[in-house]
Amino acid sequence: MAKRSSTQESVALAFELLKRIPRSRKVTASELREQLESIGIKRDIRTIQRNLETLCEHFNITRDERGKPYGYSWNKSGEGLALPNLSSHEALLLSMAEDYLANLLPSSVMASLDGFFLEARYKLNPTDDNTKDRDWLKKVRVVSETQPLLAPTLDHDVFKSVSEALYNDRLLDVEYRNAQHAVRRAVVMPLGLAQQGCRMYLVCRFDGYDNERALAIHRITKATVSTFCFERPKGFRLSQYDADGRFGFGEGKKCRIVFCITKQAGYHLLETPLAENQTVEEFDEHYTIAATVIDSLRLKMWVKGFGCDVWNISYE
Known part of the structure; x- marks a missing residue:
């Protein structure tokens, strides 16, 4: 049984590496290791390097040995895996989407898209044939109707725990600081995530209550995902919560x-x-x-x- 588990882990690691090897640029073993760690896969650099050597032997992947650290990419004549050859229009769309999706998708999902976003940014690097697509990013902008404010600092680990609990319908143990600077602890049901201007809010129910509240995520100082799941309230809809003016x-x-x-x-x-x-x-x-x-x-x-x-x- 242990051998089977080890084999499954090796296959999963190889698959995740294949997904993250780009076509039109080089990626190093260290970069791949960081991408894997962001989705919870922790391996030492030597393990990553050994797997890359094996993949180069069995797939159409090239290793650039002209300098260290070595760079890996799909051979231009190869089909690659999961990362299609993006058109400039597709790269433009992904580059714009990355800015607006950064805080609205679970961190694990955003991490799994890293390869696509990196490929899109590389595709929009200055070349003669993508000038108009690249310049489009300078021609469009979402502007604020109110006085612009700098975004508050979010604790990366807190936000990761919040999105994980929300995604998996798990209870969340939080420690937060209210507007009067008093520190509170509570167990909450995470029900929704909303961005209002430069601030992010977690809509939730406190344990033992049947109404919803919104916690400013930048005021949450600690967040621990529980092993206990909960059943989402059938009558709750985030869109209705917004329509009822609760964020106002x-x-x-x-x-x-x-x-x-x-x-x-x-x-x-x-x-x-x-x-x-x-x-x-x-x-x-x-x-x-x-x-x-x-x-x-x-x-x-x-x-x-x-x-x-x-x-x-x-x-x-």
Whole structure:
């Protein structure tokens, strides 16, 4: 039985190495070792080197021995494994996706995609035939509607544990610091992960409670994945949690807001309404806007942000 287990581990290691050997650039044994460690496979450098030597003998893989450390890649005439020859358009898509998926996919999944992202970045290195694709990255950008803030520092081990527990529906033992700087410990059911601006939140249920709360991940100082699984609440949906205004410090209750706003400050609300049932009365110098929205602290802060350009505000 031990021999079979050892054989399975050897095959799994070889397969993971094959997936990470690129076609259009060289990768070293040390780089491969780091990629494997990021998904929980720990091997010493000599073991990696021996496996690479074996793979070179049985697959169409070349080893560049012109300098140390040696570099490994698929022969250009070989088909490779799992890493197709990316077109420049595919490389462009992957490069853009990497920025936005970094914190929204389980760390193990992101690690398994490392080879694709590396290949995409290499494909977009300056060449004569990919200039327009490479320059596209300089021509598009997602911009903030509010004052830009630097992202808080996330503990890598904490985030890894959070995503692992969320992915596998396991209880999570957390130690966190609240807004009053008090340190608390709790066992929680991780139910969802959300990015709001530059901050990441874990939506969860505390052990013994039947309501959901959102914990800022940068305030979690320790996180340990439990061996115990839990059954996700059947009525919970992250999309509904968001629609109820919970990330805007609301409780899901709706209200009808009515206010007057100067034309200069309120014209954009004619183009981007507050709600489908929004109504607008136009006067010489202002609009009277009415709409049914989620009542929340974020709503009140948004209205307050217009200053003296808004008046006669009511929440019904």
